[in-house]
Amino acid sequence: MPKGTVTIIAERCKGCGFCVEFCPTKVLELSTAFNSKGYHPPHVVAPEKCSGCDLCGMYCPDFAIYGVKNGNASSGEDKKNK
Amino acid sequence: MATTTCEIAPANPVEQFLRTDRIPHIWCPGCGIGTSVNCFTRALIELDADLDKIAVVSGIGCSGRVAGYLKLDSFHTTHGRAIPFATGLKLARPELTVVVYSGDGDLFAIGGNHFIHAARRNIDLKVICINNFIYGMTGGQVAPTTPVSAIATTTPFGSFEPPFNLPQLAEAAGATFVARWTTYHVRQLTRTIKEMLKRKGFSFIEVLSPCPTLFQRRNKQGDGLAAMKMYKQLSKTRNGAPTAETAIEQGKPIIVGKFVDIERPSYLGSMEQMLSSRLGDRYVHVENLEWH
Ligand SMILES: Cc1ncc(C[n+]2csc(CCOP(=O)(O)OP(=O)(O)O)c2C)c(N)n1
Ligand code: SF4
Numbered sequence: 593m594p595k596g597t598v599t600i601i602a603e604r605c606k607g608c609g610f611c612v613e614f615c616p617t618k619v620l621e622l623s624t625a626f627n628s629k630g631y632h633p634p635h636v637v638a639p640e641k642c643s644g645c646d647l648c649g650m651y652c653p654d655f656a657i658y659g660v661k662n663g664n665a666s667s668g669e670d671k672k673n674k
Numbered sequence: 675m676a677t678t679t680c681e682i683a684p685a686n687p688v689e690q691f692l693r694t695d696r697i698p699h700i701w702c703p704g705c706g707i708g709t710s711v712n713c714f715t716r717a718l719i720e721l722d723a724d725l726d727k728i729a730v731v732s733g734i735g736c737s738g739r740v741a742g743y744l745k746l747d748s749f750h751t752t753h754g755r756a757i758p759f760a761t762g763l764k765l766a767r768p769e770l771t772v773v774v775y776s777g778d779g780d781l782f783a784i785g786g787n788h789f790i791h792a793a794r795r796n797i798d799l800k801v802i803c804i805n806n807f808i809y810g811m812t813g814g815q816v817a818p819t820t821p822v823s824a825i826a827t828t829t830p831f832g833s834f835e836p837p838f839n840l841p842q843l844a845e846a847a848g849a850t851f852v853a854r855w856t857t858y859h860v861r862q863l864t865r866t867i868k869e870m871l872k873r874k875g876f877s878f879i880e881v882l883s884p885c886p887t888l889f890q891r892r893n894k895q896g897d898g899l900a901a902m903k904m905y906k907q908l909s910k911t912r913n914g915a916p917t918a919e920t921a922i923e924q925g926k927p928i929i930v931g932k933f934v935d936i937e938r939p940s941y942l943g944s945m946e947q948m949l950s951s952r953l954g955d956r957y958v959h960v961e962n963l964e965w966h
Contacts, residue, residue: 599686601686604698606703608703608704608897608898609704613899613903629698631703649686649687649688649712650709650712650716650860650864651857653701653704653712653898654699654708655688655692655711655712658683658686658687
């Protein structure tokens with residue numbers, strides 16, 4: 593089982609490519625498919641390499657991707673509802 | 675898949691801080707402002723900050739939109755006036771952590787006077803300045819940060835004005851904490867924002883950020899990703915560097931890091947001290963005012 597899981601919210605993506613470039617283990621590539629705004633969102637090409645470091649989430653200017661470490665799904669714990 | 679508004683992703687760490695009904699935001703593809711927002715929100719998570727005690731104040735501009743997207747007590751004020759608004763807020767509610775989040779034009783052109791006086795007075799504000807070297811929102815006019823020879827709509831033959839070196843300006847005016855990172859330095863920026871939120875005194879972080887649409891395109895500097903790679907390549911971390919040596923110049927490394935971290939009496943502290951010594955019992959501390 594990979595160490596982490598990356599989730600892509602394709603409809604928010606504007607195709608800047610930051611996540612693809614700065615993912616340290618090269619999990620992502622921009623896909624050739626379009627989202628409804630006409631951008632090419634990333635897709636996962638090497639899921640087994642994801643470490644869940646969330647660097648993609650840190651870089652994504654459109655809040656369209658994030659990584660979580662497996663077995664630690666609560667990294668985005670909702671402070672407001674605490 | 676949703677087509678108008680976007681799906682909500684509760685596990686996304688930034689999500690809880692967003693007014694999701696306003697997402698997708700208006701920032702261009704490859705704009706760095708959103709990246710800085712990730713760092714700011716990660717800093718709040720890592721600090722386990724009391725969100726009822728944080729206020730974010732922005733002026734006008736693309737960067738000024740941050741206040742509108744953050745689901746915190748956030749205020750989108752008029753152009754250049756984020757600091758005076760934040761000053762009033764801080765004086766009336768000293769227990770709040772007041773963050774000013776705005777652009778280089780907003781904070782240093784129309785708002786420059788407010789910036790230097792808030793720094794001089796050492797008002798406890800945390801200023802995050804998105805420096806994209808241009809007035810983005812209004813179509814790419816020259817800013818006080820535009821590098822010499824850069825093309826803007828108002829400098830079609832190249833800017834011939836010397837730009838401000840913001841860390842040096844901030845230090846000279848009296849800021850007690852001064853740092854610079856770029857949107858490439860997400861981890862460092864998060865760490866420095868955390869440090870800034872924990873401390874007292876007028877604090878300033880400059881964040882160099884891509885503006886592919888209105889700065890880079892005219893200057894043939896490629897897209898947002900090209901700017902990020904350029905930051906990666908040209909940045910040199912020099913913590914404690916004298917701010918006089920941090921000017922951004924063509925062909926030279928971009929100096930990043932934390933440059934200033936000192937203590938000085940704060941405006942509120944000095945005010946209380948002076949007034950209570952002069953007025954004695956007649957002086958009412960702000961915490962004892964009716965609205966508290
Ligand atoms: C009093 C006033 N003058 C001028 C403007 C027009 N205006 C809006 S944003 C802006 C500049 C914004 O530049 P900056 O702060 O660098 O933000 P950016 O859009 O680059 O993020 C100007 C001049 C205004 N809104 N109000
Ligand atoms: S104009 Fe520039 S600063 Fe404004 S949203 Fe677009 S890229 Fe960002």
